[in-house]
Structure formats: C-alpha cells, structure tokens
Amino acid sequence: GENVEQHPSTLSVQEGDSAVIKCTYSDSASNYFPWYKQELGKRPQLIIDIRSNVGEKKDQRIAVTLNKTAKHFSLHITETQPEDSAVYFCAPDTGRRALTFGSGTRLQVQP
Amino acid sequence: GAVVSQHPSRVICKSGTSVKIECRSLDFQATTMFWYRQFPKKSLMLMATSNEGSKATYEQGVEKDKFLINHASLTLSTLTVTSAHPEDSSFYICSARTGNQETQYFGPGTRLLVL
Numbered sequence: 001g002e003n004v005e006q007h008p009s010t011l012s013v014q015e016g017d018s019a020v021i022k023c024t025y026s027d028s029a030s031n032y033f034p035w036y037k038q039e040l041g042k043r044p045q046l047i048i049d050i051r052s053n054v055g056e057k058k059d060q061r062i063a064v065t066l067n068k069t070a071k072h073f074s075l076h077i078t079e080t081q082p083e084d085s086a087v088y089f090c091a092p093d094t095g096r097r098a099l100t101f102g103s104g105t106r107l108q109v110q111p
Numbered sequence: 112g113a114v115v116s117q118h119p120s121r122v123i124c125k126s127g128t129s130v131k132i133e134c135r136s137l138d139f140q141a142t143t144m145f146w147y148r149q150f151p152k153k154s155l156m157l158m159a160t161s162n163e164g165s166k167a168t169y170e171q172g173v174e175k176d177k178f179l180i181n182h183a184s185l186t187l188s189t190l191t192v193t194s195a196h197p198e199d200s201s202f203y204i205c206s207a208r209t210g211n212q213e214t215q216y217f218g219p220g221t222r223l224l225v226l
Contacts, residue, residue: 032213043204043217044155051213089154093213098145098206101155 006102023090134205141207
C-alpha cells in the first residue's frame with residue numbers, strides 16, 4: 001500500500017509569512033495529489049489538488065508543486081493569515097483506492 | 112459543489128449496544144463511499160470502501176463483523192458499530208465520489224462516545 005510521510009508536523013509562522021508543507025509518497029502509480037484543510041472538529045476540506053500530468057498549480061495564495069520523479073509534492077501558502085491556522089493533510093490517491101492521508105501538519109499563524 | 116451529509120452528528124451510547132451512522136450524498140450519485148476513523152489529534156485512517164450493490168472492502172485490521180457497512184443505494188451508505196466498546200469512541204467520517212472522478216467529498220463527521 002501507499003506509504004505517506006508529511007513534514008513538518010507543526011509549523012508556526014508570523015502573519016504575512018509563507019508556509020510550506022511537504023509530502024512524500026511511495027506508490028509510483030499515484031496520479032492525484034490533493035491537500036486538505038481541517039479545522040478542529042470539522043470535516044476535511046479540499047483546498048487544492050494536482051494531477052500527475054501537471055507540475056504546478058496555483059489558486060490565489062495557495063499553490064501545489066509536484067515532483068513525480070522524487071515522489072513528493074508540496075503545499076505553499078503565501079501571505080498567511082490567522083484564519084489559515086488549521087491542520088493540513090496531504091492525501092495522494094492512486095485512483096484505484098481511497099485516499100491515504102499523511103500524518104498532518106498543524107499550522108499556527110501568529111497575528 | 113457536491114454535498115455529503117452524515118447523521119447523527121454525535122452520539123453517546125452504552126457499552127455493548129450498536130450504533131448506526133448514515134452517510135448520504137445529497138446532490139449526486141455516489142458509486143463509491145469511504146469510511147474513515149479519526150482519533151484526537153491524529154490523521155484519518157481508512158476503514159473500508161463501500162461500493163453500491165456489492166460488499167464493502169475492509170482495510171487490514173478492521174473487523175468486518177464489528178463494523179457493518181451497507182451501501183444499498185447510490186446516495187446512502189451506513190456504518191453500524193456493533194457491540195460498541197469505549198475504545199470505539201472516535202470521530203467517524205465518510206466521503207463519497209462519483210464515477211471515475213478523483214475528488215472526494217467529505218461528510219461532517221459523527222462523534223461517537225461509548226460509555
């Protein structure tokens with residue numbers, strides 16, 4: 001099965017700074033790479049995703065980059081705001097089965 | 112966007128009783144639904160994959176006789192925790208997707224507390 005590692009486990013930044021979270025995976029068949037944001041007690045919400053035929057995707061302050069050769073993809077948040085504080089999960093998907101979630105990164109944006 | 116609901120949102124039960132959790136896709140047909148469990152400050156762990164009209168596929172270590180899954184229609188999957196014990200207390204979340212689309216839509220979760 002898929003082995004997913006996510007780093008760092010916690011990340012504290014000042015408001016306005018950038019945050020980067022990295023996810024490595026093991027299954028070379030993975031072809032879909034989403035990032036989810038989960039606030040305390042709430043459902044995971046898809047914030048951005050990328051497919052294997054694309055190297056980078058950006059949506060306003062959020063971007064995802066993919067390196068299929070090295071089997072890792074990263075979440076980039078620029079101009080962080082306090083409301084970005086949450087737990088972020090990567091969850092690569094082979095398309096044949098359910099998502100395999102990383103261990104999560106707790107992001108704290110200090111005002 | 113696609114909406115997935117879950118019911119109940121939270122439930123407290125006595126040890127030894129059974130609890131049923133419903134997961135519904137409200138505005139799309141979900142050919143596949145997934146059930147996850149999340150312990151406090153932990154990640155989501157897949158329990159089983161539920162396919163409409165066929166038996167669910169359970170992940171290693173998940174007892175199929177304890178966690179009964181039924182996906183009787185394209186909009187409803189149910190998870191029944193049988194003979195619940197305190198260690199089953201957790202946050203149970205379902206997700207659904209349709210056809211060959213990769214995007215999964217998550218329900219709001221059900222918080223189960225077994226006394």
